[in-house]
Amino acid sequence: MSIINDLRASRELLYNLTMREVKGKYKRTALGQLWSLANPLALMLVYSFVFAFIIRVQPDPGDPSGMNIFALWLMCGLLPWAFFSNVVNGGMSALVGNENLIKKVYFPRSALLVSNSLSWLYSWSIEMAVLAVAIALLGGMPYLYIIPTILLMALLTLFATGAAMIMAIANVHFRDTQYLVGILFQIWFYANPIVYPAAMVAKVSDSLGSFHGITVLSAYRLNPFYHFIEAFRNLLYDNRLPDASTCAIVLVLSLGVFLIGWRVFDRYQPRLAEVL
Structure with a gap:
């Protein structure tokens, strides 16, 4: 458990790195953190126009909520996906982008990956809160499932962080990884x-x-992210708990990918300065 011990011993460093990431994203902008809502809102407008009005995709109404608003249904899946892709893409560049820092001074390298995840979690939490308020104003009851939703967000954070750790190590040894993953994510979407x-x-x-x-x-x-999307839609759009099988799959996936990512990162962490 060296990574956990390192992070526990360097809590202040982790906090500072996280705040650096949070503040650095929208530094010197007039709207600041409000820009974190701009991209998902723009995507919502584009996808809603294309798929709801042109292609005319018609999802079933929420069960039992009865909601039938495509934009809200879309955002329940789009926001978790955007968070996951941001964490993985940001994690891949976290080590390579801090090459000089890693070579000059020792600190737990895992702090770079964890701080990246926490910074995106901060932005995602704001987006999810806005989505929950919108659903509540339009007749849904997502507030009844706040605690399960927070737990599901924590599990997705573990899943994304584990995947980011694996991809970050791969990108250090094979720099084409970031471009391959970019193509993969376009298809995976x-x-x-x-x-x-x-x-x-x-x-x-x-x-x-x-x-x-x-x-x-x-x-x-068999697509692992399918189950995360179904779980988020069940909680926020349908206003019900996910099936027991979905909960079990999400739990196993989250813990399994995180533990694998942690093991891979822990194995290669001591030699990062040499490889970089």
């Missing part, structure tokens, strides 16, 4: 039920049937 409902995949799966017992839907559900 549309492999998630973010701008379209999973029910559309189910219909296609039913029409194609199975191949050696494997259906399109069963293969589709």
